[in-house]
Amino acid sequence: GENVEQHPSTLSVQEGDSAVIKCTYSDSASNYFPWYKQELGKRPQLIIDIRSNVGEKKDQRIAVTLNKTAKHFSLHITETQPEDSAVYFCAASRNTNAGKSTFGDGTTLTVKP
Amino acid sequence: DTAVSQTPKYLVTQMGNDKSIKCEQNLGHDTMYWYKQDSKKFLKIMFSYNNKELIINETVPNRFSPKSPDKAHLNLHINSLELGDSAVYFCASQLAGTSTDTQYFGPGTRLTVL
Numbered sequence A: 001g002e003n004v005e006q007h008p009s010t011l012s013v014q015e016g017d018s019a020v021i022k023c024t025y026s027d028s029a030s031n032y033f034p035w036y037k038q039e040l041g042k043r044p045q046l047i048i049d050i051r052s053n054v055g056e057k058k059d060q061r062i063a064v065t066l067n068k069t070a071k072h073f074s075l076h077i078t079e080t081q082p083e084d085s086a087v088y089f090c091a092a093s094r095n096t097n098a099g100k101s102t103f104g105d106g107t108t109l110t111v112k113p
Numbered sequence B: 001d002t003a004v005s006q007t008p009k010y011l012v013t014q015m016g017n018d019k020s021i022k023c024e025q026n027l028g029h030d031t032m033y034w035y036k037q038d039s040k041k042f043l044k045i046m047f048s049y050n051n052k053e054l055i056i057n058e059t060v061p062n063r064f065s066p067k068s069p070d071k072a073h074l075n076l077h078i079n080s081l082e083l084g085d086s087a088v089y090f091c092a093s094q095l096a097g098t099s100t101d102t103q104y105f106g107p108g109t110r111l112t113v114l
Helices: none
Strands: A004-007 A010-014 A019-025 A032-038 A045-051 A056-059 A062-067 A072-077 A086-092 A107-112 B004-007 B010-013 B019-025 B031-037 B043-050 B053-057 B064-070 B073-078 B087-094 B103-105 B109-113
Touching: A004 A086, A010 A019, A019 A086, A019 A107, A032 A062, A032 B103, A045 A056, A045 A062, A072 A086, B004 B087, B010 B019, B019 B031, B019 B087, B019 B109, B031 B073, B043 B064, B043 B073, B053 B064, B073 B087
Parallel strands: A010 A107, B010 B109
Antiparallel strands: A004 A019, A019 A072, A032 A045, A032 A086, A056 A062, A062 A072, A086 A107, B004 B019, B019 B073, B031 B043, B031 B087, B043 B053, B064 B073, B087 B103, B087 B109
């Protein structure tokens, strides 16, 4: 089955700096890679996703890159703000009926004012 | 117009008791999941149902029994609760079989076993 590794497990940055979280996956058939943000005490929520036919996707201050050959994808947050502090999860799945997403172990991002 | 809802939000109970958590989604999705999030924040899938049928059962003790009376509901019943069952349980739903696999999570149920 799919195995997703996420690094680092914790990340602390100064406000305004960039943050990068990296994930690797094992199943070359995986073709959908979402990122979820979970604020303290809240539910995980999708912030950005990318499909295997695209190498990069941006949405304001966040971007995701995908390298299918190396089987890794990364989340980039620029101009970080204190409200970006949260746990971020990457996931990988195949786009099949009742597809199962395999989640990384999460990265706790702290943005210091 | 909550998309995915769970009840109860908090559940405190004694070891050995039996308890249930309910989940409902009004998104018209075909697939629903139960996840367990432990104190280290790891999100681990437990079960998945597609159109009321069990699709995924991730080596969860048989004290845990999911039930899906219809596509919009997925409940989780836990027998003989143990201390290690303390966690936050998230329900999620997904529109399976389409070009998107976004999962929508419920607010979570924090289970504390004393």
